[in-house]
Amino acid sequence: xxxxxxxxxxxxxxxxxxxxxxxxxxxxxxxxxxxxxxxxxxxxxxxxxxxxxxxxxxxxxxxxxxxxxxxxxxxxxxxxxxxxxxxxxxxxxxxxxxxxxxxxxxxxxxxxxxxxxxxxxxxxxxxxxxxxxxxxxxxxxxxxxxxxxxxxxxxxxxxxxxxxxxxxxxxxxxxxxxxxxxxxxxxxxxxxxxxxxxxxxxxxxxxxxxxxxxxxxxxxxxxxxxxxxxxxxxxxxxxxxxxxxxxxxxxxxxxxxxxxxxxxxxxxxxxxxxxxxxxxxxxxxxxxxxxxxxxxxxxxxxxxxxxxxxxxx
Numbered sequence: 068x069x070x071x072x073x074x075x076x077x078x079x080x081x082x083x084x085x086x087x088x089x090x091x092x093x094x095x096x097x098x099x100x101x102x103x104x105x106x107x108x109x110x111x112x113x114x115x116x117x118x119x120x121x122x123x124x125x126x127x128x129x130x131x132x133x134x135x136x137x138x139x140x141x142x143x144x145x146x147x148x149x150x151x152x153x154x155x156x157x158x159x160x161x162x163x164x165x166x167x168x169x170x171x172x173x174x175x176x177x178x179x180x181x182x183x184x185x186x187x188x189x190x191x192x193x194x195x196x197x198x199x200x201x202x203x204x205x206x207x208x209x210x211x212x213x214x215x216x217x218x219x220x221x222x223x224x225x226x227x228x229x230x231x232x233x234x235x236x237x238x239x240x241x242x243x244x245x246x247x248x249x250x251x252x253x254x255x256x257x258x259x260x261x262x263x264x265x266x267x268x269x270x271x272x273x274x275x276x277x278x279x280x281x282x283x284x285x286x287x288x289x290x291x292x293x294x295x296x297x298x299x300x301x302x303x304x305x306x307x308x309x310x311x312x313x314x315x316x317x318x319x320x321x322x323x324x325x326x327x328x329x330x331x332x333x334x335x336x337x338x339x340x341x342x343x344x345x346x347x348x349x350x351x352x353x354x355x356x357x358x359x360x361x362x363x364x365x366x367x368x369x370x371x372x373x374x375x376x377x378x379x380x
Contacts, residue, residue: 101153108146137165155179171197230338249293265289276313302340302367303332320349333366340367354378
């Protein structure tokens with residue numbers, strides 16, 4: 068029977084290619100829900116050559132598709148992967164030895180089953196590499212039920228230069244969600260030939276006046292015909308995320324904070340084009356302080372800031 072401690076080892080090689088060799092040792096310990104592992108890999112091959120030829124799949128699997136961590140040698144090296152997991156969090160730390168001592172190479176952090184609302188949950192993964200810094204953060208496992216047994220699985224990946232959204236339709240089960248699809252039928256009844264989707268919006272109320280809202284426009288002009296002027300054409304905007312918060316303030320009132328993050332082709336980090344914010348803070352029963360403004364990418368719009376108040380009597 069398998070116990071809490073497991074050890075396995077092996078060797079990889081390619082027939083007819085004697086220089087393509089590698090070995091591994093995997094150990095793991097599972098105790099009271101805490102899993103700890105140490106994997107050790109060795110390769111004695113021209114890693115860079117087989118990387119670009121696409122033949123060294125074991126090494127690509129170990130490193131997550133990254134090029135050789137030992138560019139100064141390229142031919143041989145050691146990789147140590149220290150992993151730990153306690154649901155729902157797991158982490159992997161990669162260390163390499165290029166015959167010059169062991170040093171940090173990469174970190175991979177994973178969080179499983181983050182609950183949002185309306186039955187929607189997601190998995191998050193972040194990768195950081197020593198030589199290049201932040202690599203990416205991705206959110207996957209997002210299943211959005213529509214109707215009639217149709218749902219969408221969405222994966223969103225942020226890198227320092229772009230944001231990738233990958234939707235995948237699924238046709239199984241029936242579910243409800245706080246989800247709006249903007250679409251139109253192709254053709255005229257009864258001769259409908261299909262469906263064109265202009266975009267979708269998700270709004271989840273998290274508490275009394277706390278919410279998160281997502282709007283993605285596949286066809287910006289059609290979405291604005293329905294919802295009004297939302298995006299800046301100069302920024303190539305096509306998507307936003309809105310966050311709303313509130314809480315108790317002075318004299319029985321509530322403060323409110325609204326933050327909108329816009330994305331577009333002319334944006335900067337993560338394709339962000341604008342941050343639009345609005346804050347209302349009651350100071351007295353009949354006096355409210357207001358702050359609002361915009362922080363925009365240089366290629367899109369100018370920054371603004373507004374400070375004011377509302378006095379009632």
